[in-house]
Amino acid sequence: MELKTINAELLAKMFKQGTIELNKNKGIVDALNVFPVPDGDTGTNMSLTMNSAIEGLTKLNFDTVEEVSKSISKGSLMGARGNSGVILSQIFRGFAKGCKGKTELTSSDLCIAFKDAADTAYSAVLKPVEGTILTVIRKIADKSMEYVHEDVDLVDLMKLLIKKGEETLELTPEYLPVLKQAGVVDAGGKGLICIFKGCLDAMQGIESDLESLKLVESSDMPAQNIIHTEDIKFAYCTEFIIEGESMNGIKLRQIIEKMGDSMVFVQDDDLIKVHVHTNNPGLALEEALKFGSLKKVKIENMKDQHSTIIEGAHEAQNKDHLSTKSEKTASSELPYEDDYGFIGVAMGDGFVNIFKDLGIHGSITGGQTMNPSTEDFMKEIEKCPSKHIFIFPNNSNIIMAANQAKAISNKDVYVIPSKTMPQCITAMLEFDREKSADENYQAMVNSLEKVKTIQITYSVRNTTFNDLSIEKDDYLAVADGEIKGVGKAINDVILDAIKNTMDEDAEILSVYYGSDVTEEDAAAIVDLISEVYPDLEIDIYSGGQPIYYYVFSIE
Numbered sequence: 001m002e003l004k005t006i007n008a009e010l011l012a013k014m015f016k017q018g019t020i021e022l023n024k025n026k027g028i029v030d031a032l033n034v035f036p037v038p039d040g041d042t043g044t045n046m047s048l049t050m051n052s053a054i055e056g057l058t059k060l061n062f063d064t065v066e067e068v069s070k071s072i073s074k075g076s077l078m079g080a081r082g083n084s085g086v087i088l089s090q091i092f093r094g095f096a097k098g099c100k101g102k103t104e105l106t107s108s109d110l111c112i113a114f115k116d117a118a119d120t121a122y123s124a125v126l127k128p129v130e131g132t133i134l135t136v137i138r139k140i141a142d143k144s145m146e147y148v149h150e151d152v153d154l155v156d157l158m159k160l161l162i163k164k165g166e167e168t169l170e171l172t173p174e175y176l177p178v179l180k181q182a183g184v185v186d187a188g189g190k191g192l193i194c195i196f197k198g199c200l201d202a203m204q205g206i207e208s209d210l211e212s213l214k215l216v217e218s219s220d221m222p223a224q225n226i227i228h229t230e231d232i233k234f235a236y237c238t239e240f241i242i243e244g245e246s247m248n249g250i251k252l253r254q255i256i257e258k259m260g261d262s263m264v265f266v267q268d269d270d271l272i273k274v275h276v277h278t279n280n281p282g283l284a285l286e287e288a289l290k291f292g293s294l295k296k297v298k299i300e301n302m303k304d305q306h307s308t309i310i311e312g313a314h315e316a317q318n319k320d321h322l323s324t325k326s327e328k329t330a331s332s333e334l335p336y337e338d339d340y341g342f343i344g345v346a347m348g349d350g351f352v353n354i355f356k357d358l359g360i361h362g363s364i365t366g367g368q369t370m371n372p373s374t375e376d377f378m379k380e381i382e383k384c385p386s387k388h389i390f391i392f393p394n395n396s397n398i399i400m401a402a403n404q405a406k407a408i409s410n411k412d413v414y415v416i417p418s419k420t421m422p423q424c425i426t427a428m429l430e431f432d433r434e435k436s437a438d439e440n441y442q443a444m445v446n447s448l449e450k451v452k453t454i455q456i457t458y459s460v461r462n463t464t465f466n467d468l469s470i471e472k473d474d475y476l477a478v479a480d481g482e483i484k485g486v487g488k489a490i491n492d493v494i495l496d497a498i499k500n501t502m503d504e505d506a507e508i509l510s511v512y513y514g515s516d517v518t519e520e521d522a523a524a525i526v527d528l529i530s531e532v533y534p535d536l537e538i539d540i541y542s543g544g545q546p547i548y549y550y551v552f553s554i555e
Contacts, residue, residue, distance in 0.1 A: 002153045002155075003153055003154040003155050003203060004106065004107075004151070004153070004154065005104040005105060005106055005154070006065060006104060006105040006110065006154060006203075007065065007103075007104045008062040008063055008064050008065050008067060008068050008103075008104075009062075010202065010203070011065045011068045011069070011105070012054075012057045012062060012068050013202040013207060014198070014199040014202040014203060015050075015053065015054050015057060015068070015072055015199070016054050016057060016058075016202070016207075017198040017199060017201050017202035017206065017207060017208065018050065018194075018195035018196065018197075018198035018199045018202075019047070019050040019051060019053070019054050019195070019198065020198055020208045021194045021195065021197050021198030021201065022043070022046060022047050022050055022191055022194045022195050022198065023047050023050075023051075024194075025043065025190075025191075025194045026043030026044055026046070026047045026191075027043060028043065028190070029042050029043025029046065029187050029190050029191045029194070030042060030043040030044055030187070031460075031461075032184045032185060032186070032187035032190055033182075033184070033187065034178050034179065034181075034182045034184065036182075036459040036460050036461045036462075036463050036465075036470055036472075036476070037457045037458070037459065037460065037476055037478065037547075041082060041370075041371060041397070042082065042084045042187035042188055042191060043187065043191055044081075045081040045082035045084050045085045045371050045397075046082075046084050046085055046088055046188070046191040046195075048079060048081050048085065048373070049076050049079050049080050049081055049084075049085035049088050049089060049373075050076070050088070050195065051079065052075050052076060052078060052079020052080075052373070052375075053072045053073075053075040053076035053079060053089075053092060054072065054075065055075050055079075056071040056072075056074075056075055057071060057072070060295075063103070064102065064103045064104075065099045065102050065103065065104060065105050066096075066099050066100055066101060066102050066103070068099075069092070069095055069096035069098075069099035069113075070096050070099075070271075072092050072095075072096065073089070073092045073093045073095070073096040074271070074273065076088060076089035076092045076093075077089045077093065077374060077404070077408075078273075078373065078374055078375040078378070079373050079374070079375060080373060080374045080400075080401055080404060081371045081372065081373045081374075081401060082371040082397045082398065082400075082401065083188075083396075083397050083399075083400045084133060084187070084188040084191065085371075085373070085401070086124075086374070086400040086401055086404055087121055087124070087125065087132075087133055087134065087188065087400075088133070088188075088191075088192070089374075089404075090120050090121040090124040090125075091117045091118070091120070091121045091133075091137055091192075092117070093120050093124075094113075094116040094117035094118065094119060094120025094121060095113045095114070095116065095117040097113075097116045097120065098112045098113025098114070098115070098116035098117065099113055106151070107147060107150065107151060107152045107153075107154055107157050108147075108148050108149065108150075108151070110144070110154065110157065111144035111145055111147055111148040111157075112148060114137075114140060114141045114144040114161070115141045115144060115145055115148075117137060117141065118134075118137045118138045118140070118141035118142075119141075121133075121134055121137055122134055122138065129176065130175040130176065131172040131173070131174075131175030131176025131179060131186060132172070132176070132186050132188055132189065133186060133188030133189045133191070133192050135168060135172060135175055135186075135189065136165050136168050136169055136172070136186070136188075136189035136192055136193070137192060139164055139165065139167075139168040140161050140164055140165045140168070140196075143160065143161055143164040144157070144161055147160075154203060155200070155203050155204060158196070158199065158200045158203060159200065161196070162193065162196050162197060162200060165189070165192065165193050165196060166193055168189070169185050169186065169189045169190060169193055170185060172185050172186040172189055173185060181464075181465050181466060182463060182465055183463060183464070234260040234277035234278050234279055235277075235279055235301055236277065236278055236279065236280075236281045236299055236300065236301060237275075237277055237298075237299070237300045238260075238274075238275070238276050238277070238278055238281040238284055238285075238298070238299050239273075239274065239275045239276075239297070239298040239299075240273075240274055240284075240285060240288060240294055240295075240297045240298070241271055241272065241273050241274075241294070241295040242271065242272045242274070242288050242291055242292040242293070242294060242295070243270055243271055243292050243293050243294075243295050244270060244291055244292020244293065245270055245292075247270070247272060247291045247292055248291065249272055250410075251291075252272065252274075252287070252288065252291050253410075255287050256274055256276055256284055256287065256288075257276075257382075259276060259278040259279075259280055259283065259284050260276045260277045260278030260279065260280075260284075271295075272291070272292070274288065275379075281299045285297065338385075338386060338387060339386060339387050339388060339433075340386055340387070340388050340389075340390070340431075340433070340437070340440075341361050341362070341384040341385070341386030341388070341389045341390070342359060342360040342361055342362070342389075342390050342391075342392070342428070343360065343361065343362040343363075343364065343377070343380045343381070343384065343389065343390070343391045343392070344360045344362075344363055344364070344391075344392040344394060344421075344424050345363075345364045345365075345366040345372060345392065345393055345394045345395060345398055346363045346364070346365065346366070346394070346421065347365070347366060347370065347394075347421070347545045347546065348512075348514065348515065348543045348544035348545030348546070349515075349542075349544035350512065350541055350542040350543040350544040350545070351421050351512070351543050351544065351545060352544075354425065354541065354543075355424070355425075355428075358425065358428040358429070359428065359431075360392070360424075360428065361384065361386075362380045362383065362384060364376055364377070364380055366395070366398065371395070371397055371398050371401065372398065372401065373401060374401045374404045374405045374408070375405075376401075377391065377401060377402055377404075377405035378405050378408060378409065381405060381409050381411055381413060382409075384411075387412060387437075388412050388414065388437040389411055389412065389413045389414065390413075390414045390416060390440075390441070390444070391405075391406070391413060391414070391415045391416065392416050392418045392423075392424040392427065392428075393415065393416075393417070393418060393419075394418050394419070394420060394421045394423070394424050395419060395420070396419045399415065399417050399419075402415045403415050412437065414437065414441045416441070416444050416445060416448070417445065417448070418448060419448075419453075420451075420453035420455075420551070420553075421453075421512075421543075421545075421551065422451050422453045422510065422512075422551065422553030423448045423451050423453065425510075425553070426447050426448070426450055426451045426553075426555065427444035427445075427447050427448060428444075429447075430443050430444050430446075430447040431443075431444060450555055451553055451554065451555050452479060452480065452501050452502070452553070452554040452555075453479060453480070453551065453552065453553055453554075454477055454478070454479040454484060454497045454498065454501055454550075454551070454552040454554070455477070455478050455479070455548045455550070455551050455552075456475065456476070456477050456490065456493065456494060456497070456548060456549045456550040456551075456552075457475075457476050457478070457547055457548050457549065458473055458474065458475055458476060459471065459472055459473060459474045459475075459476050459486070460472065465483055466482075466483065468483060468486055470483075470486050474486050474487060474488060475487055475488065475489070475490045475493040475549075476493070477493050477494065477496065477497030479497060479500075479501045480501075484496065484497040484500040484501050485497035485500065490549065491525070491528055494525060494528075494529070494550065494552075495528070495529070495532060497552070498529065498532075498533075498552065498554070501554060502554050506536065506554050506555065507536070507537060507555065508536070508537045508538075508539070508553075508554070508555045509529065509533070509536050509537070509538045509539070509552060509553070509554055510538075510539045510540075510541065510552070510553040510555075511525065511526055511529075511538065511539065511540045511541065511550060511551075511552055512541050512542070512543030512545065512550065512551040512552075512553070513525075513540070513541075513542060513543060513549070513550055514543055514544065514545045514546065514547070514548050514549050514550065514551070515544050515545065515546050516546070516549060517549050517550065519542070522540060522542075522550070523540065525550065526538055526540050
């Protein structure tokens with residue numbers, strides 16, 4: 001039987017099935033990391049983004065494909081994690097543009113929606129790189145436009161587009177030499193193909209159990225464990241969406257933010273999404289109704305939830321989780337200032353404490369394998385009452401999510417494009433309270449070039465990279481996107497990395513040892529480095545970071 005149109009119900013099933021297929025294959029996507037280090041997280045990031053995207057689809061019924069696509073666009077925007085998740089959210093944003101005003105999609109409509117998806121994703125990236133998910137969606141879109149004026153079976157069309165996507169995916173190493181060197185295809189492109197294959201399954205009547213959508217994130221103890229139930233100031237987690245025309249979002253925001261804390265406020269076209277912790281959820285809803293109609297309301301008693309979580313946490317613990325209890329509760333108690341507020345992404349107890357000492361008010365747990373979402377940034381931004389807010393992503397894969405949060409927020413937000421935690425430390429030391437926000441921003445951005453970061457970890461697979469023969473479990477030193485050392489003896493790898501990274505102007509070496517390294521072992525490493533470089537000033541700190549045995553900062 002031919003499929004000539006896609007209605008709202010089918011489109012919702014397509015996105016759900018696409019999420020299921022991606023979740024099944026997220027480990028494969030994670031493994032397609034250029035460097036063979038244990039931080040491949042593209043599949044996880046895309047899965048978490050998709051789970052956020054379809055959240056509304058599991059709770060509401062939609063009458064038009066426009067409504068479905070708008071829900072997907074908004075959900076993926078707030079849940080976007082990592083560069084791949086942010087780009088995926090932009091693909092869905094463009095797809096929603098193509099669905100505007102549509103009750104159903106014909107084959108021609110679908111072709112146009114894919115074209116809008118590719119165009120929107122490309123325009124959202126400052127410097128698009130070929131050989132990535134962008135190339136895959138662009139080639140799929142180009143292929144779809146060959147059929148834009150034809151009335152074709154939608155299943156046949158989707159098969160053709162997936163075939164084109166797979167062919168493009170196999171060619172990504174030709175576009176991007178770094179993929180060819182690593183012997184892998186682009187991870188984001190692979191994730192996108194998985195989503196499309198799930199969509200095709202739904203179009204052919206294949207549906208999986210929604211329970212398979214769940215991504216289990218293990219932890220040894222919940223963050224809620226460090227506070228007492230009676231300490232929760234605002235008891236009700238209240239979320240709702242308001243729909244209306246020409247709504248005065250600024251006025252509504254001013255009203256709602258006085259009712260509690262942890263507010264997230266997002267306005268897009270004729271919808272406003274509000275999240276707030278309050279003791280008066282009814283009053284918040286009453287005020288919201290003055291601006292439009294309520295589409296989605298969720299109120300949860302956080303005191304009851306907290307008690308339940310704490311009781312259950314003592315029954316089961318997962319010792320394999322990468323983060324520690326204190327990492328999960330990495331929220332600074334520093335009071336915010338009127339003029340300047342600082343938010344940093346931190347991985348490890350030690351780094352959290354160092355950030356706090358430097359004056360960073362809000363810490364977001366994250367880093368490699370734990371990329372925070374756009375919504376995570378939004379929550380911290382909304383909590384900060386300061387006039388000017390500076391964000392330090394501290395990872396190249398998190399910068400886009402931070403910038404997306406900046407674009408959504410109506411506050412004065414500056415994103416310092418820090419790629420490592422040592423860069424954040426250097427930038428904070430550059431801050432001058434007597435200068436303007438713009439002057440501080442420029443000075444902090446310029447300071448990033450003053451520090452070089454080396455991270456010591458291990459290889460997760462056998463490979464060859466830049467003529468280096470790497471075996472599974474070898475120690476690896478990575479600095480500025482390059483492998484600076486590899487071997488089976490960690491001391492040799494460290495010395496090679498420092499030699500290959502440090503220049504003659506280097507004066508200070510800071511050593512941050514991770515959660516798997518003892519203080520004694522770290523001290524021995526410092527002694528070794530001191531023997532080789534007696535004129536170098538060396539400082540040692542407990543970073544507490546997982547995955548990386550050591551993080552070295554050279555200035």
